[in-house]
Amino acid sequence: MTAAATPKGAKRRLALVDAAADLLVEGGFDAVRHRAVAAKAGVPLASTTYYFASLDDLIAAAVERCGIRELRVMQARIDEVAHHxxxxxxxxxxIVDMLVGVFDEGEGGREQLVNRYERFVAFARHPELRAVQRGLRVELDALIVSVLQRSGREVHRDGLRRLVYVVDGAVVGALSEGDADPKALAREMLLQVIDRVAPLATA
Incomplete structure (x- = not known):
């Protein structure tokens, strides 16, 4: 049995992943460093290399943890929606809240939003993160479909992709132009296309 498989080892590894995920949300990829993660987790510096083969391995685990956290928040929102x-x-x-997230107003929330979309770009640059992204995307797609169905709408794969791209593209464009409210632009753009990509279900 490895140390990571013991209750103490599993707890310490989880603490490191949680700390790395927090740093990723707060400061982006540049914030996730061995020393910073160990300090935030309250464990010895050597723990980061003991439980993870490399910094990339730790970052991949942090990205997955961020995605799981977001999915849980989304699921909680969906559970509040009745079938009507x-x-x-x-x-x-x-849908925009699900895809973009709910962030505090001001520079802190804006920075977290920028960091979130930087993670998406990283999937294209880092092959080791793509498997994580694919798994998270499958779950996200299922949640969006659930929302649309509970809202009396239907959507197929192509429509779902377009819906996601409209929202993500609007947010990235708004961020790059210094727009004070990227989510407002995303809502405006999605309102223009939702009846085409996810029409109301016929009786």
């Missing part, structure tokens, strides 16, 4: 046809504005607002 919602008005289009409410549906759009819920």
């Amino acid at each position: 046809t919602r008005d289009v504005e409410s549906t759009v607002e819920l």
Whole structure:
């Protein structure tokens, strides 16, 4: 049995992953360093190399943890939605909240939003993160479909992809232009296309 498989080892490894995930959200990839992670987790510096083969291995685990946290928040929001046809504005607002997240107003929340989209870019640059991304994407897609169905809408794979790209593209564009409210632009853009990509279900 390895140390990481013991209760103490598993707890310490989890603490390191949680700390790395927090740093990733707060400061992006540059913030995730062995010393910073160990300090935040409250464990010896050597623990980061003992429980993880490399910094990339630790970062991959942190990315996955961030994704799981976001999925749990999304699921909690969905559980509040009853099975009934919602008005289009409410549906759009819920989907944008799911895809973009709920952040505090001000520079701190904006920085977290930038860091979140930097993670998406990293999937393209780092092959070791792609498997993590694929797994998270499957779960995210299922949640979005669930929201649309509970809102009396239907969507196929192509429509789902377009829906996600519209929201993500609007947010990235707004961030790059210094827009004070990227989510507002995402809602506006999605309102324009939702009836095409996810029309109301026919009786």
